[in-house]
Amino acid sequence: MNRIDRIFRDLRAQGGKALLPFLTAGDPDVTTTAALLPAMQQAGAAICELGIPFSDPIADGPVIQESMHFALTRGVRPADIFQAVASQRAALSMGVVAMVSFSIVHRMGVGSFIQQARAAGFDGFIFPDLPLEESHDVRAQVAQAGLTCSLLISPSTPLARAEQIARACTGFIYLMARAGLTGERASLPVDLTDRIARLRQVSDLPIAVGFGISTPQQVRQVLQAADAAIVGSAIVRRLTSCRQQPAQAVSEVTSFVQQLADGLVQDTAHK
Amino acid sequence: MSTSASSAVPDVRGYFGAFGGTYIPEALFAAVSQLAVEYEKARRDPEFQQRFAWLLEHYVGRPTPLYFAARLTAQAGGARIYLKREDLAHTGAHKINNALGQALLTLRMGKRRVIAETGAGQHGVATATAAAVLGLECDVFMGSEDMRRQRPNVLRMGLLGTRVVPVESGSRTLKDATNAAMRDWMESSDHTHYIIGSVVGPHPFPMVVRDFQSVIGRECRQQCLAQIGKLPDMVLACVGGGSNAAGIFYPFVGDTSVKMMGIEAGGRSSQYGEHASSLCQGKPGVLHGSRSYILQDDDGQTAPVHSISAGLDYPGVGPEHAYWKDTGRVQYVSITDKEALEAFSTLTRQEGIIPALESSHAIAQALKIAPTLPKDATIVVNLSGRGDKDMDEVIRLLGKP
Numbered sequence: 039m040n041r042i043d044r045i046f047r048d049l050r051a052q053g054g055k056a057l058l059p060f061l062t063a064g065d066p067d068v069t070t071t072a073a074l075l076p077a078m079q080q081a082g083a084a085i086c087e088l089g090i091p092f093s094d095p096i097a098d099g100p101v102i103q104e105s106m107h108f109a110l111t112r113g114v115r116p117a118d119i120f121q122a123v124a125s126q127r128a129a130l131s132m133g134v135v136a137m138v139s140f141s142i143v144h145r146m147g148v149g150s151f152i153q154q155a156r157a158a159g160f161d162g163f164i165f166p167d168l169p170l171e172e173s174h175d176v177r178a179q180v181a182q183a184g185l186t187c188s189l190l191i192s193p194s195t196p197l198a199r200a201e202q203i204a205r206a207c208t209g210f211i212y213l214m215a216r217a218g219l220t221g222e223r224a225s226l227p228v229d230l231t232d233r234i235a236r237l238r239q240v241s242d243l244p245i246a247v248g249f250g251i252s253t254p255q256q257v258r259q260v261l262q263a264a265d266a267a268i269v270g271s272a273i274v275r276r277l278t279s280c281r282q283q284p285a286q287a288v289s290e291v292t293s294f295v296q297q298l299a300d301g302l303v304q305d306t307a308h309k
Numbered sequence: 310m311s312t313s314a315s316s317a318v319p320d321v322r323g324y325f326g327a328f329g330g331t332y333i334p335e336a337l338f339a340a341v342s343q344l345a346v347e348y349e350k351a352r353r354d355p356e357f358q359q360r361f362a363w364l365l366e367h368y369v370g371r372p373t374p375l376y377f378a379a380r381l382t383a384q385a386g387g388a389r390i391y392l393k394r395e396d397l398a399h400t401g402a403h404k405i406n407n408a409l410g411q412a413l414l415t416l417r418m419g420k421r422r423v424i425a426e427t428g429a430g431q432h433g434v435a436t437a438t439a440a441a442v443l444g445l446e447c448d449v450f451m452g453s454e455d456m457r458r459q460r461p462n463v464l465r466m467g468l469l470g471t472r473v474v475p476v477e478s479g480s481r482t483l484k485d486a487t488n489a490a491m492r493d494w495m496e497s498s499d500h501t502h503y504i505i506g507s508v509v510g511p512h513p514f515p516m517v518v519r520d521f522q523s524v525i526g527r528e529c530r531q532q533c534l535a536q537i538g539k540l541p542d543m544v545l546a547c548v549g550g551g552s553n554a555a556g557i558f559y560p561f562v563g564d565t566s567v568k569m570m571g572i573e574a575g576g577r578s579s580q581y582g583e584h585a586s587s588l589c590q591g592k593p594g595v596l597h598g599s600r601s602y603i604l605q606d607d608d609g610q611t612a613p614v615h616s617i618s619a620g621l622d623y624p625g626v627g628p629e630h631a632y633w634k635d636t637g638r639v640q641y642v643s644i645t646d647k648e649a650l651e652a653f654s655t656l657t658r659q660e661g662i663i664p665a666l667e668s669s670h671a672i673a674q675a676l677k678i679a680p681t682l683p684k685d686a687t688i689v690v691n692l693s694g695r696g697d698k699d700m701d702e703v704i705r706l707l708g709k710p
Contacts (some may be wrong), residue, residue, distance in 0.1 A: 094488050096334065101494075145607070146607075166334055170335075172331060177694070218336060218496035
């Protein structure tokens with residue numbers, strides 16, 4: 039059984055929920071990325087989503103764009119990121135998935151990229167610019183490698199299509215809380231709970247919600263209905279603020295992820 | 310891999326052979342699907358086609374002339390060189406054809422705002438113009454480096470009531486303006502249409518833009534038959550994203566006697582980062598929604614590109630050009646900054662026509678190839694735009710006349 043499936047199976051058995059922090063790999067440097075992996079697990083992350091820096095991340099807001107650009111100007115390459123994950127894998131029970139543009143995967147070769155990622159210890163993939171229609175061959179190869187592939191569902195995705203997408207996902211479904219770009223927002227959309235409920239009717243896969251989630255309160259709110267909460271820009275912003283002292287990035291980000299993990303405990307007073 | 314090229318492309322999935330497709334975030338899927346559905350209807354709707362044709366005739370000033378450049382021909386010393394005068398279209402370039410077509414689609418979809426990316430500023434001006442005449446709101450994304458190089462067009466867009474949004478990310482050129490426009494569209498597609506300016510992007514854009522631009526080739530084919538009494542031996546056009554080239558090439562695809570040549574920006578040299586020759590030097594890759602020839606590094610990061618002309622300064626190219634390259638239907642070559650600048654001066658002095666730096670690349674290739682052909686051969690060059698916008702840049706490079 040794939041590690042992602044096992045993580046969600048165990049959480050469901052205990053009535054638990056998952057926190058998925060996102061990190062830009064290589065910001066401020068790959069050594070820090072490697073150090074952050076066990077720290078994320080310690081802080082309460084069930085799965086860590088590692089963003090492979092890309093020169094043209096069209097679905098990302100300004101914070102993650104800038105972070106990826108910074109990592110690339112520092113010369114970070116996928117091979118360095120594979121090495122960083124491989125150096126930590128043996129000591130981790132946490133899942134690690136790669137968020138990677140299909141532009142990178144296509145150029146490096148689909149089969150070769152998947153094999154290298156698997157050998158490094160990645161458990162699955164999110165391809166933010168690969169829609170259902172173009173994903174067939176890639177999903178087949180990911181499945182053959184025993185890894186997971188989570189496709190995205192947007193608020194503009196009609197239910198019938200969402201059902202098709204859900205059927206094509208393995209591991210978990212990535213449900214976008216809002217249309218548009220990654221980035222922090224003050225509040226969650228009011229229809230989110232309904233959208234999760236409708237998706238539940240057509241799929242048994244765990245549902246992870248991302249885009250615009252940045253506080254422990256929002257994590258708690260999302261997890262009333264979803265299985266997992268994905269937090270990206272709010273974490274990356276803290277990461278980028280520590281570029282002068284990379285050592286501090288670990289403690290800064292860890293303490294923020296610990297706060298977010300408070301949202302994993304459902305506070306009855308808020309219900 | 311070489312089979313004969315068909316004009317019955319793309320297929321239903323948006324593929325031209327192995328190129329094209331729809332590589333986009335799910336957040337854009339609904340908007341792109343809506344466009345595909347509406348475009349299919351518009352294509353078959355005589356009222357839509359009539360309104361488009363009326364605007365092209367009475368507003369753009371079509372048909373644009375096919376002009377025999379006698380003095381340029383004499384100087385080159387060989388084949389007869391004809392110019393398809395897209396520089397005489399309203400706003401000074403072929404871009405207006407597509408901008409009006411897509412602005413009409415915007416109205417048809419009940420949307421009130423258009424956005425566009427622009428490099429040289431010609432597509433931005435064309436979109437701003439179409440928005441003004443059809444009563445749409447308009448925001449244009451432009452790299453800050455291009456805003457410096459193409460200042461007159463920035464001012465024109467402002468006068469037309471368009472907001473020009475400077476893009477400061479990445480290389481601050483066309484690629485980054487395209488990223489910014491796509492990001493805007495992801496959050497605004499319920500009321501906004503993204504008028505892509507070239508035959509690039511996810512399906513159906515490469516087909517939509519080609520179709521709206523193919524008026525150039527249809528006119529040109531008829532004009533050749535009427536004025537020369539036969540089809541031309543060769544058709545040349547510059548290629549950045551490739552819209553003026555697709556527009557003039559497409560109606561000739563089935564005319565196997567007509568040789569076609571696309572001219573890319575050779576920049577300063579053939580070194581990585583010094584040019585924008587995606588077809589001549591790139592490899593198949595995925596960028597901005599489709600699979601085509603792309604300039605990338607070994608990890609799939611988009612390569613830096615350079616060209617003297619902001620309109621050719623793009624690391625990708627339309628998927629139909631990739632298809633024409635692989636089927637051998639069109640030959641692609643490149644022309645350096647220096648050669649383009651020389652051709653700019655030659656055409657200006659010989660014919661009293663100041664070409665855009667983009668189009669100057671095609672003129673340069675015509676000057677190279679004409680002497681190798683017999684005197685009764687004919688070459689048509691798509692003169693895709695006029696050069697007023699390039700005055701500052703040309704004077705900076707050549708000095709004041």
